[in-house]
């Protein structure tokens with residue numbers, strides 16, 4: 001999804017060859033603000049004074065070389081993306097730079113089209129980071145629930161939330177597996193709705209007995225049924241007046257209650273159990289379920305008309321396995337939160353621990369990751385969380401293939417073209433690895449258990465247009 005926001009990106013070009021600095025400036029100055037530096041020392045001063053978004057950094061510089069400069073730049077501003085410029089024979093230095101956190105590299109002689117693509121990819125990463133961070137910072141300063149993630153899916157959901165929050169009368173239905181953050185999304189919608197000052201009330205329809213749910217939702221008059229309180233009761237719909245009623249596990253609601261809920265959604269009116277007095281309440285309804293409502297409609301256990309009414313706006317939340325690029329940012333965030341909560345000094349995770357988090361199959365989604373980080377921080381002995389702290393000793397490469405959504409299909413009676421399947425599989429996993437590693441080739445190579453050289457060689461063959 002393209003952003004409406006125009007951002008003026010600042011790029012430094014650090015190369016001792018004047019022709020390269022001038023050539024790049026000439027080609028790109030209509031789109032970006034470019035500043036050239038002939039050596040690393042002056043570029044570092046520039047970064048300290050006013051950090052750019054992106055740096056094109058030559059490795060073979062006089063004085064301090066690009067490899068050392070990269071380390072210094074990352075210390076001053078870890079978020080600045082750096083694309084290394086290198087002569088082909090310098091491939092060992094490139095590997096070192098990728099390990100030190102360079103975003104990508106380009107080889108001399110520079111082909112302008114390739115350079116522009118690499119820059120555009122880097123800037124897209126920056127744009128997404130900036131937008132999501134701005135939203136997240138606002139949520140934090142305003143003490144709102146914070147929805148974390150960098151994937152396109154999460155970015156789209158954040159945009160959707162902003163849009164939905166502006167129309168408080170529209171019901172929202174959130175679909176997704178358990179632990180994907182449906183309740184968090186519901187509360188984010190609520191807290192970002194400017195005109196809604198009432199409370200956020202949650203009802204877990206699966207936890208309340210089917211017989212009782214109606215009186216819980218709509219309330220009851222005194223003596224409405226045996227066992228009812230003598231004073232009667234206000235229902236949750238009324239309790240959420242001017243705010244949001246979150247119907248969690250709405251798929252577990254009985255058919256009788258579904259009919260009454262539908263009437264409330266259509267007319268904004270309801271009766272307390274045992275009452276003949278019509279009541280009117282303005283409450284936003286957000287519902288969620290991890291059940292297959294289409295199937296339930298076919299089986300006639302969920303009303304089709306209610307499904308359409310609840311889901312005027314539908315949000316599908318992908319599982320964590322489908323957006324693995326969010327794993328580390330979520331893990332690091334939970335790690336810092338729990339370290340602060342438990343008063344522990346934890347500075348990060350070992351590289352091996354992060355690699356295992358990336359290949360783990362998350363059946364419990366973000367909730368499982370959060371619990372794992374809580375346990376890990378609590379029991380950790382050192383300053384860096386290890387594979388053992390996180391209980392990931394048994395996670396092996398291949399686990400995803402065995403249990404994840406990409407499991408092999410059965411061999412059809414007509415047979416298959418194994419060569420074609422192999423090519424499709426390689427293309428799929430190379431793309432996935434690059435996506436998950438955010439374009440960092442060394443990391444992508446590790447995810448495929450290849451060394452960096454082999455990865456680069458095969459990438460050129462498998463993804464020639466990439």
Ligand SMILES: Nc1ncnc2c1ncn2[C@@H]1O[C@H](COP(=O)(O)OP(=O)(O)OP(=O)(O)O)[C@@H](O)[C@H]1O
Nearest residue numbers: 146147148177178179180181182183184290366367
């Ligand atoms: N993107 C996210 N950023 C930060 N925390 C998240 C995110 N997604 C989920 N969480 C956290 O993970 C936990 C589970 O999320 P939540 O309860 O919203 O999931 P759910 O989809 O409603 O689960 P269920 O279907 O089981 O009710 C919560 O503690 C929530 O704060």
